[in-house]
Amino acid sequence: MKILVTVKRVPDPNAAIKVKPDGSGIVTENLKYVVNPFDEIGIEEALRLKGKGGEAEVVLVSVGGKASSEQLRTGLAMGADRAILVLAEQELDSLAVARIFEKIARDEKADLVLMGKQAIDDDANQTGQMLAALLGWPQATFASKAEGLDSENEKKGIPGVVISDGKGAQVAREVDGGLETIQLPLPAVVTVDLRLNTPRYASLPGIMKARKKEMKEIPVDSLGVDVTPKAKVLKLAPPPARQAGRKVGSVQELVQVLHTEAKVI
Amino acid sequence: MGNVLVFAEHQHHKFPKSTQVAIAAGKEAARIVGGDCYAVILGKGIDALANELAEYGVKKVFSVDDAAFEHYLAGTYAAAVTQLVKEKGVEIIVAAATAAGKDLLPRAAALLGAGMASEVVTFNADGTFERPMYAGNAVATVKLEGSPKVVTVRATAMDPATKGGGKAEIEKVSISLDAAAQAVKFVSFSETKSNRPVLTEARIIVSGGRALKSAENFKTVLEPLVDVLGAAMGASRAAVDAGFVPNDLQIGQTGKVVAPDLYIAVGISGAIQHVAGMKDSKTIVAINKDEEAPIFQVADYGLVADLFKAVPELKEELEKLKH
Numbered sequence: 124m125k126i127l128v129t130v131k132r133v134p135d136p137n138a139a140i141k142v143k144p145d146g147s148g149i150v151t152e153n154l155k156y157v158v159n160p161f162d163e164i165g166i167e168e169a170l171r172l173k174g175k176g177g178e179a180e181v182v183l184v185s186v187g188g189k190a191s192s193e194q195l196r197t198g199l200a201m202g203a204d205r206a207i208l209v210l211a212e213q214e215l216d217s218l219a220v221a222r223i224f225e226k227i228a229r230d231e232k233a234d235l236v237l238m239g240k241q242a243i244d245d246d247a248n249q250t251g252q253m254l255a256a257l258l259g260w261p262q263a264t265f266a267s268k269a270e271g272l273d274s275e276n277e278k279k280g281i282p283g284v285v286i287s288d289g290k291g292a293q294v295a296r297e298v299d300g301g302l303e304t305i306q307l308p309l310p311a312v313v314t315v316d317l318r319l320n321t322p323r324y325a326s327l328p329g330i331m332k333a334r335k336k337e338m339k340e341i342p343v344d345s346l347g348v349d350v351t352p353k354a355k356v357l358k359l360a361p362p363p364a365r366q367a368g369r370k371v372g373s374v375q376e377l378v379q380v381l382h383t384e385a386k387v388i
Numbered sequence: 389m390g391n392v393l394v395f396a397e398h399q400h401h402k403f404p405k406s407t408q409v410a411i412a413a414g415k416e417a418a419r420i421v422g423g424d425c426y427a428v429i430l431g432k433g434i435d436a437l438a439n440e441l442a443e444y445g446v447k448k449v450f451s452v453d454d455a456a457f458e459h460y461l462a463g464t465y466a467a468a469v470t471q472l473v474k475e476k477g478v479e480i481i482v483a484a485a486t487a488a489g490k491d492l493l494p495r496a497a498a499l500l501g502a503g504m505a506s507e508v509v510t511f512n513a514d515g516t517f518e519r520p521m522y523a524g525n526a527v528a529t530v531k532l533e534g535s536p537k538v539v540t541v542r543a544t545a546m547d548p549a550t551k552g553g554g555k556a557e558i559e560k561v562s563i564s565l566d567a568a569a570q571a572v573k574f575v576s577f578s579e580t581k582s583n584r585p586v587l588t589e590a591r592i593i594v595s596g597g598r599a600l601k602s603a604e605n606f607k608t609v610l611e612p613l614v615d616v617l618g619a620a621m622g623a624s625r626a627a628v629d630a631g632f633v634p635n636d637l638q639i640g641q642t643g644k645v646v647a648p649d650l651y652i653a654v655g656i657s658g659a660i661q662h663v664a665g666m667k668d669s670k671t672i673v674a675i676n677k678d679e680e681a682p683i684f685q686v687a688d689y690g691l692v693a694d695l696f697k698a699v700p701e702l703k704e705e706l707e708k709l710k711h
Binding site for chain 2: 134136139140141142149161216217218221240241243244245246247248249250251252253254255256257259261262263264265267269271272273293296297298299300301302303304305306307308316317318352353354355356357358359360361362365366367368369370371373374375377378380381382385387388
């Protein structure tokens with residue numbers, strides 16, 4: 124089985140993001156970049172499905188500038204087998220990225236594509252579903268661990284996505300009002316939510332090994348894929364600021380202001 | 389042609405508020421592009437719902453009533469929406485940014501080769517859309533090129549559509565599905581049982597964070613306060629990850645986005661990711677023993693106190709107020 128996992132380079136989720144005064148983007152000076160946290164969960168799930176016996180090959184793919192190789196290296200250090208970096212410096216929308224992944228998934232003859240449910244920079248939550256549509260494959264978005272993250276299965280490192288005979292997958296999905304379980308044939312696209320697993324850290328030997336693992340760079344132009352964006356960000360603005368409030372001295376005072384001032388109770 | 393198609397999601401035989409917001413957004417979009425607003429409903433045995441949908445001031449309701457659509461599944465629903473868009477001359481497809489809307493619309497967009505904007509909060513008169521990015525730290529103005537265009541709308545973005553102004557025509561539509569679209573099988577749904585209001589529809593929300601320390605404390609400390617207010621209960625990601633409460637209570641960038649009249653954050657530090665999901669609430673109260681906690685920067689009223697003392701006391705004071 125071959126598992127393709129997508130990896131996006133995004134600003135550190137703990138960093139304070141500021142919009143540039145001219146609205147052309149965010150301030151990137153001194154900004155630290157990491158693997159999109161959802162993609163880390165995708166990598167972890169792939170490594171668990173690969174298992175100790177190595178029943179699967181785990182291939183990472185990223186689209187972006189040269190710097191994205193850092194994030195791919197992180198994934199290789201976690202234990203992925205090899206990586207592909209599609210070099211593209213231009214602005215791309217989700218559909219363009221999905222088209223690039225479609226080409227890679229077909230060329231690689233992937234059986235399963237694991238992706239973060241959303242990237243924490245653009246918060247679009249689109250690419251996985253778009254990729255599934257373009258490939259004509261079924262999708263399972265928002266994959267979760269049915270037993271929960273404090274379960275025995277999680278402690279033992281058992282995957283949440285259940286693959287049977289290499290032909291089908293059973294996925295528990297986080298939906299409104301509960302957890303839905305669906306069965307889908309492979310090949311398929313699965314996007315992962317926060318509570319599918321707790322990703323491992325890269326070990327020192329893992330980091331050493333990662334240096335020798337294959338990282339293939341492919342210029343986006345050589346793929347023959349239409350990457351003209353349909354969705355264009357014209358400008359960014361800071362969000363409307365919330366008026367600073369005040370501290371109250373006691374529970375009694377809180378109840379009083381909520382009743383007489385805010386009039387919400 | 390410039391018409392708008394709204395995906396009218398239903399849950400438990402009714403339309404959630406998010407669907408009414410999607411209809412309002414669809415009408416707004418239709419007004420901007422100078423077209424009509426249609427709505428589509430899919431399911432099995434949905435005549436009553438289709439009739440209800442027809443009262444929300446849309447031009448026409450398309451009803452896809454077939455056993456193949458009994459359960460929401462991305463493959464079948466996307467095939468249906470795509471067929472309708474092609475047959476009916478639709479320029480903009482709108483759905484609420486719910487779990488189903490987020491799952492469905494990108495798939496439909498790719499099948500149509502369309503650009504998409506997620507979690508739209510404003511429809512601008514020039515046809516552009518505004519949407520949050522970077523956990524709400526930036527608001528992007530997005531232009532979608534070509535036709536059709538696909539948008540999900542944030543359920544807190546505008547007032548829900550109301551009934552009145554006559555009844556629209558209902559057109560039954562049959563959808564041709566290929567085997568690939570039907571490859572996925574629904575297995576089961578494990579519902580989070582609750583007698584409380586739905587988070588995204590509640591007037592008051594009480595949310596708990598990691599400082600509550602256990603699932604037991606959510607029950608014994610927080611829930612009595614929730615219930616005296618007739619509120620919905622929410623949680624921070626930290627509390628959900630720790631297994632204190634079910635995942636669908638998570639409020640934030642990657643969970644639910646809410647905007648109630650009153651939001652009470654208990655023992656929540658106020659990470660940007662959480663604030664992204666509640667900062668549009670009308671009145672925000674924060675109870676936290678750490679006076680430096682970032683949650684106080686967005687709170688209208690802050691109480692620096694040990695929650696294990698303050699919450700039971702608050703519950704008692706509120707009970708007094710009721711009597």
